[in-house]
Every structure is written in C-alpha cells, then in structure tokens.
Amino acid sequence: MPIETEAQFTEVYRAHYEDLLRFVRRRAHPMNVDDIVGETFLAAWRRRSELPEDPRPWLFRTARNAMLNANRGMRRRSALVVHIQQSSEPGARHATADMTAEVENRLDLGAAWQELAPADQEVLALHVWEELSARDAAKVLGCTRAAYAMRLTRAKRRLAARLTAGTAVRPALATAR
Structure with a gap:
C-alpha cells in the first residue's frame, strides 16, 4: 500500500x-x-x-x-554508572561486603549521575569508561588539553557534591592523564 x-x-x-x-x-x-x-x-x-x-x-x-x-x-548508561562505581573503589571487594550497602551506593551514584549535565556526563565517560588520555579526550571534545582537564575536574567535583556525605562510594577523582 x-x-x-x-x-x-x-x-x-x-x-x-x-x-x-x-x-x-x-x-x-x-x-x-x-x-x-x-x-x-x-x-x-x-x-x-x-x-x-x-x-x-x-x-x-x-x-x-x-x-x-x-x-x-x-543498559549502556547503567553499565557506565556501574563501571564508574567499580573503578572508584580502592582495592578488591571482600566476599563479606554488605550487599545492601553496595546496592544503596550504586543507587546513590546512579541518581547523582542522572543529575549531572550531559556535558559533565560526557567528560566523565571519556575519562572513566573510555579511559582516554586527557589529550585524546580533548580531541574528542574539540578543546585544549587544559580545557578538558578543567572540565573533568569540575565534573568530578559536581558528581562528588551530589553523592551523600555518608556514602562510601567515591568517584574516580584521580587527576587527568
């Protein structure tokens, strides 16, 4: 027809x-x-x-x-949140870890992630998920390495600020590569 x-x-x-x-x-x-x-x-x-x-x-x-x-x-967005959470934890998980606390931490991180502006999500995703160097991530975003490093620092601060004070989850706050 x-x-x-x-x-x-x-x-x-x-x-x-x-x-x-x-x-x-x-x-x-x-x-x-x-x-x-x-x-x-x-x-x-x-x-x-x-x-x-x-x-x-x-x-x-x-x-x-x-x-x-x-x-x-x-699912990709959820996987990114989980990846950020896992990459931010120092050391390996213990088998006796409290699963309820882990779920709550992931929910807190997921909620904090959703509150971020898309530009902040993109900067963090390039750093944490794609594991790009600051130079390569800057190329992706079409900016200088210094501008990317500043955006990444600010995005990390905004994500950290959204996480509750009592949450054990800390986003990957390492310096830009």
Whole structure:
C-alpha cells in the first residue's frame, strides 16, 4: 500500500495511532512512550512508499525495534554508572561486603549521575569508561588539553557534591592523564 499523499498518511496515522500507543504503553517505560510512537510514525513516513497493505504489524515491529534500541541505551548508561562505581573503589571487594550497602551506593551514584549535565556526563565517560588520555579526550571534545582537564575536574567535583556525605562510594577523582 504505497502512500503517495499526506492525506493517505494521515489516514493511516489516525487508523493505527491508538493501537500503537496501547502496544507501546504496555511495553515501554512511560517516559519513552511518546518518543517511541513518534519515532515509529516518522519511520513510517520515511518509508511510506514501502508500507504493506496492512501497516499495523509493520508499525508494531518498528515500535518494538525502537523500544529495543531505547533499552540498549538505558543498559549502556547503567553499565557506565556501574563501571564508574567499580573503578572508584580502592582495592578488591571482600566476599563479606554488605550487599545492601553496595546496592544503596550504586543507587546513590546512579541518581547523582542522572543529575549531572550531559556535558559533565560526557567528560566523565571519556575519562572513566573510555579511559582516554586527557589529550585524546580533548580531541574528542574539540578543546585544549587544559580545557578538558578543567572540565573533568569540575565534573568530578559536581558528581562528588551530589553523592551523600555518608556514602562510601567515591568517584574516580584521580587527576587527568
């Protein structure tokens, strides 16, 4: 069913919007629902000449793929938080460590990470996760090594300030390489 006009696309949109919205609401985080539905219809618009006669299954598959992509992104962000937490601990973990405290520390760090500005997250990610030298990270950000070092120092301070005073977790506050 190639769609050739905006009116035809609007008809498909109206016919399937509610079904797609329900489909996504049952599967995705509430904060992502509108973005996934919008992304799905954007993909449909871009591929309007290739849509099948019954576009409903195609829309559901496209929405499912968008949800999988969103979940992968969330897992990457979570992995980064865990990596930061693990790289910041001096020495090895003891088998008798209090798991409740560890979970609380990770939640505190995760919450503190989410409060950071995206620019601070990027600077810290280049340092901790990507393990780039200050020179290489500066190239990635398009700034001087000195500017990168200053941004990294400030980002570390802001992250440390967001962590509760009683938290045993300390972010990797080593100097920039």
